Amino acid sequence: MAVVTLVGVYALVTWSRQPPSPVPADAPPTVFSEARAAPLLRHLAADIGSRPQGSSRDAQSAEYLAQRLREIPGLEVQVQDAQGALVGPDRAVAYRVRNILARLPGREPGAAVLISAHYDSHADAPGAGDNAVAVAAAVEVARALAAGPQPRHDILFNLNGGEEYGLVGADAFLQHPWAREVQAVINLDAAGPGGKSLLFRATPDAAGLLKTYASSVPHPFGSVVGEDLFRAQLVPSDTDFRVYRDRGLRVLDSAFIEDGYAYHTPLDTPERVTPGSLQHVGSNTLALARALAEQPPPPSAQAETSIYYDLLGGVMFVYSARTALALAGLSTLGVLGALLVAWRRGGVSPKAVGWGAAVTLAGLLAGLCLPVALALLEAYLFKRPHGWYATPSLAWLGFGTLALVGPLAVASAWVRRAERRGVPGAAQALTLWAGGLLVWALLQGLLVALGAVVAYLACWWLLPGALGLAAACQWPRWRAVLAWVAFLPGALLTAQSGLLLLELFIPVAGRSGPVIPFDPVIALLIAFIVISAALTGLPALLPQRRLGRAALALSLVAVLAAGVLALRSPYTPERPKRVTLTHADEEGQSRLWVDGADFLELEGLLPGLSTSSRHGTAQQHRISEKPTGRQAPSLEVIPAGEGPEGTRRVTLRWHGESGERLSLFIPRKALAGWSLTPPLPTLPEDERTYTIHALMKPDVSWEVTLLLRGAAPVKVQVRELAEGERTPALESARAALPSWVTAGTRIVSLRSLSL
Numbered sequence: 123m124a125v126v127t128l129v130g131v132y133a134l135v136t137w138s139r140q141p142p143s144p145v146p147a148d149a150p151p152t153v154f155s156e157a158r159a160a161p162l163l164r165h166l167a168a169d170i171g172s173r174p175q176g177s178s179r180d181a182q183s184a185e186y187l188a189q190r191l192r193e194i195p196g197l198e199v200q201v202q203d204a205q206g207a208l209v210g211p212d213r214a215v216a217y218r219v220r221n222i223l224a225r226l227p228g229r230e231p232g233a234a235v236l237i238s239a240h241y242d243s244h245a246d247a248p249g250a251g252d253n254a255v256a257v258a259a260a261v262e263v264a265r266a267l268a269a270g271p272q273p274r275h276d277i278l279f280n281l282n283g284g285e286e287y288g289l290v291g292a293d294a295f296l297q298h299p300w301a302r303e304v305q306a307v308i309n310l311d312a313a314g315p316g317g318k319s320l321l322f323r324a325t326p327d328a329a330g331l332l333k334t335y336a337s338s339v340p341h342p343f344g345s346v347v348g349e350d351l352f353r354a355q356l357v358p359s360d361t362d363f364r365v366y367r368d369r370g371l372r373v374l375d376s377a378f379i380e381d382g383y384a385y386h387t388p389l390d391t392p393e394r395v396t397p398g399s400l401q402h403v404g405s406n407t408l409a410l411a412r413a414l415a416e417q418p419p420p421p422s423a424q425a426e427t428s429i430y431y432d433l434l435g436g437v438m439f440v441y442s443a444r445t446a447l448a449l450a451g452l453s454t455l456g457v458l459g460a461l462l463v464a465w466r467r468g469g470v471s472p473k474a475v476g477w478g479a480a481v482t483l484a485g486l487l488a489g490l491c492l493p494v495a496l497a498l499l500e501a502y503l504f505k506r507p508h509g510w511y512a513t514p515s516l517a518w519l520g521f522g523t524l525a526l527v528g529p530l531a532v533a534s535a536w537v538r539r540a541e542r543r544g545v546p547g548a549a550q551a552l553t554l555w556a557g558g559l560l561v562w563a564l565l566q567g568l569l570v571a572l573g574a575v576v577a578y579l580a581c582w583w584l585l586p587g588a589l590g591l592a593a594a595c596q597w598p599r600w601r602a603v604l605a606w607v608a609f610l611p612g613a614l615l616t617a618q619s620g621l622l623l624l625e626l627f628i629p630v631a632g633r634s635g636p637v638i639p640f641d642p643v644i645a646l647l648i649a650f651i652v653i654s655a656a657l658t659g660l661p662a663l664l665p666q667r668r669l670g671r672a673a674l675a676l677s678l679v680a681v682l683a684a685g686v687l688a689l690r691s692p693y694t695p696e697r698p699k700r701v702t703l704t705h706a707d708e709e710g711q712s713r714l715w716v717d718g719a720d721f722l723e724l725e726g727l728l729p730g731l732s733t734s735s736r737h738g739t740a741q742q743h744r745i746s747e748k749p750t751g752r753q754a755p756s757l758e759v760i761p762a763g764e765g766p767e768g769t770r771r772v773t774l775r776w777h778g779e780s781g782e783r784l785s786l787f788i789p790r791k792a793l794a795g796w797s798l799t800p801p802l803p804t805l806p807e808d809e810r811t812y813t814i815h816a817l818m819k820p821d822v823s824w825e826v827t828l829l830l831r832g833a834a835p836v837k838v839q840v841r842e843l844a845e846g847e848r849t850p851a852l853e854s855a856r857a858a859l860p861s862w863v864t865a866g867t868r869i870v871s872l873r874s875l876s877l
Contacts, residue, residue, distance in 0.1 A: 247385075795828075
């Protein structure tokens, strides 16, 4: 029954994550059709291909999208060419960007809804999932809206460029007059080309938008757990959501997260997009835009994170943080009430509850430590980390079984002790049940105190568990059945969130950096999923004298899985290792750099890579190479006269190639101001550098005037970067890589300059 239940939960959750069936091209014009939207997706990602900001393909994409939108009757289309700078405390991104804007006029002015999706891509990727799917969906949504009744309020579209360059297209849109009308933003993005589009972030004042989403979309799919991940900076990327949020707009952020192996690689092709994914994001966006434009919800009275999540893709729960706190309090009171009933009717004394909690805690700690220990052994003793990367089922088999061994082994030892003391089997089950609920209540309190939104999961374990325990004390013959029924709600919701996290984080391990192996992180994630089930699931197995044998059997499975993990190659051509090949000219010398994106070594990956050729970290190697053959950065230095209070002005004019990026690394103590808008923030006058990034557009130079302190020359580091470009040396290196490696390429020129 335990195995059948767990397999059933997994199958049900997996089934619920399948996208809807695509709608054919002959569907009514007011309906979203994947078949009608798919040609635009294929044109962007296959015919045009990679579309990095500033390139000719980027301009071609913008022209094509403007043409497609102009073909839709009733749409007002504008091409916005904007420039500006995103300025932070340690860097500035100066930009020139082109956005394709469209407006579907409403019956009443004000309260416009904005649908935003970026059309540019990473330099090394065709960008089918990131983000041609969302762009194709937005255009088809515009067509379906224009074919229907006129909305009450305007619906705007921002198909923006420069997202990959630093979210600059969204910043540029906010300069446009239309931006002043926006009351709600639907942002569409992707971290992979597959599955459903997940609603994973909302601004604190977007409770009304979330409720409208829950009541209007045909295929709800969302999880507030994403809020915790971004707050903890566990996701190594961001979206235009941040720009809109920082400017005070109410925003919902949705993205595809499945098949992150293809994200920002040449594998992100139209063929990789799951059938139905385009239908899912399009149908939901169309329904949500119609609902928001017809009846825009007022801003929330209080800015607080809302709790939202779907149940098996059929219903969406949305409630406030105050309601979540009330539910946490209610579930805690329910546990206390159930413990009282267990004492009075079930004979479970407070001392027994304490023993049950102690056994549960010991099992929890063992269930967490054993998988992490295996992960560390694989990474450091066997030196074979990431064996699960291309085969995630091995992670479940190895780490998941060990996570179960801990509570099973501890419970088995306690059962034997209880039997020697003459404690009946039914009393053992009630004791462990009561102790597990008490531990869950304590964990819930800890999560609430930390402000973690994932605390909502505890209610789904505690409330059914408390009701089940109280009922089992009233009707002891039905104890096992009641325990299984109480187990299912928490198991379903936890499995949903857990599988989403693993779907995201296992591919992220391939670009997590060389600092630590990702094995312990994956082991902990799986262990938490399994342990949460074990906390209240074990009582359903009692009385059971074979828990020790089950723990031993699972230990043997884990040992076998560990052996497979150590022997298994972590990569396949479909789920490859990521590296970056850089051909660099630096102060008269030329080198080929090879950087790995994960913890695994690069030895033997290319001829010339050996222990003696390491440089910096364990993941970066250099091979002597001929010069790139590219000209040094064409950077004019023009003295521009004296400035105020002992400063001087220097103008820099850059003539690079389209799509190239210039970076200036300037000592903060020397930098007093600039000609960019907005102005330079107040900087500490220390030895650290401030970075200014600029992007070259076709046939247009870029210039900036700097205000420098003092008359002494200022040493500035200059870097010119061309991502996605290749030299013969880079082509040769790419050809020599194994089939299970995917490589990004870039050409870099580095030099020093005195200003």
